[in-house]
Amino acid sequence: MPPINTPPNTPPNTLQRPVAIVTGASSGIGLAIARRLAADGYDLAICARREDKLAKAADMLRRQDINVLSQTVDLRNEAQILDFFAAVNAKWGQLDVLINNAGLGHKESLMAGKTAAWREMLEVNVLALCICTREAISLMQPANSGHILHVSSMSGHRVPAITGVYSASKFAVRSLTETLRRELRAANSNIRISSVSPGIVETEFAEKYHQSAEQAEKTYGQFPVLQAVDIANAIAYALSQPEHVEVNDILIRPTQQTS
Numbered sequence: 001m002p003p004i005n006t007p008p009n010t011p012p013n014t015l016q017r018p019v020a021i022v023t024g025a026s027s028g029i030g031l032a033i034a035r036r037l038a039a040d041g042y043d044l045a046i047c048a049r050r051e052d053k054l055a056k057a058a059d060m061l062r063r064q065d066i067n068v069l070s071q072t073v074d075l076r077n078e079a080q081i082l083d084f085f086a087a088v089n090a091k092w093g094q095l096d097v098l099i100n101n102a103g104l105g106h107k108e109s110l111m112a113g114k115t116a117a118w119r120e121m122l123e124v125n126v127l128a129l130c131i132c133t134r135e136a137i138s139l140m141q142p143a144n145s146g147h148i149l150h151v152s153s154m155s156g157h158r159v160p161a162i163t164g165v166y167s168a169s170k171f172a173v174r175s176l177t178e179t180l181r182r183e184l185r186a187a188n189s190n191i192r193i194s195s196v197s198p199g200i201v202e203t204e205f206a207e208k209y210h211q212s213a214e215q216a217e218k219t220y221g222q223f224p225v226l227q228a229v230d231i232a233n234a235i236a237y238a239l240s241q242p243e244h245v246e247v248n249d250i251l252i253r254p255t256q257q258t259s
C-alpha cells in the first residue's frame, strides 16, 4: 500500500517507503512520534528496553500497513546500539530519519546525588544520542540526504530548580545539535538536523523523575500540560519542510507554564 501522505524524503520513482528510526518508542513521546510517522507512511525501526511494551507498539504500528523492525536495546550498551543499526541496514539498506527521543531524568542534586543516576542520564541522553547520530549519518551518507531530530527539552534552554544533571544533559543536546549542523555544513552535506524542546508533557517521565505517582499527578494536574501528540506534531512539521528549509529548534511549552 502506498504511503498515506508522501513525506519529503521519499526517494523519487520508487515504491520504497522512507525509513525512520525512533528510539524510546515504548512509551510517551517516542510512541506518539512512531504513530505519527506510521500514519505518514514511514517504515519504522523502534527500540527501547521493555520488550512487552515495544512488542505492543510494533503490533499497533503494523496495523497501518507499514514494515516495522522492533528490537530491545539498552542504549547504555554500545554493542546493542550497533546491532540495532546493523539490523536496520540489513532490512532496508537505507535510512531517512532518526528520531533521538529516548531519555530520562532523575531528581538527584549536584550536592548529594547518586553517581549511578548521573551516569544513566549522561549515557542515555547524551552519549547514546551521539552514537545513534554517528551510525545514522553513515547510513544516510550514500544518498546524501536524511534528517536527524533530537527530542531535547526546555531544560536545555534554562536551568530549572533542583535539576541536578538532567538540565546539563539537555544543554549538551542543544550544543550537539549546533555542532552537528556546523559539521554537516562543513561537509557540504544535505542531511538536516533539528531539535524539539518541550516543556511539561504528560508521559511516564514525571513519575520516574520524582519516583512518585502522586508527584506526577501534581505535575500534570497544575494546568493543561502538553500531550505527547503535540510533540509528534512538531516533529512532523520539521520533517515536512522542503529540502532548503532546516528547522533548527522548536521551543514548545504548555500555554500556562511559567518557567
Ligand SMILES: NC(=O)c1ccc[n+]([C@@H]2O[C@H](COP(=O)([O-])OP(=O)(O)OC[C@H]3O[C@@H](n4cnc5c(N)ncnc54)[C@H](OP(=O)(O)O)[C@@H]3O)[C@@H](O)[C@H]2O)c1
Binding pocket: 023, 024, 025, 026, 027, 028, 029, 030, 047, 048, 049, 050, 051, 053, 073, 074, 075, 076, 101, 102, 103, 104, 105, 124, 151, 152, 153, 154, 197, 198, 199, 200, 201, 202, 203, 204, 205, 206, 208
Ligand atoms: N515528559 C516531559 O515533560 C518532557 C519534557 C521535555 C523533554 N522530554 C524528553 O522527551 C523524551 C521522551 O521522554 P518521555 O517524556 O516520553 O518519557 P517516557 O514515557 O519515560 O519515555 C522515555 C523513553 O525512553 C526509553 N529509554 C529510557 N532509558 C533507555 C535506555 N537505557 N535504553 C533504551 N531506551 C531507554 C524508555 O524505554 P524503556 O524504559 O522501555 O527502555 C521510553 O521509551 C526524553 O528525551 C525526555 O528527556 C520530556
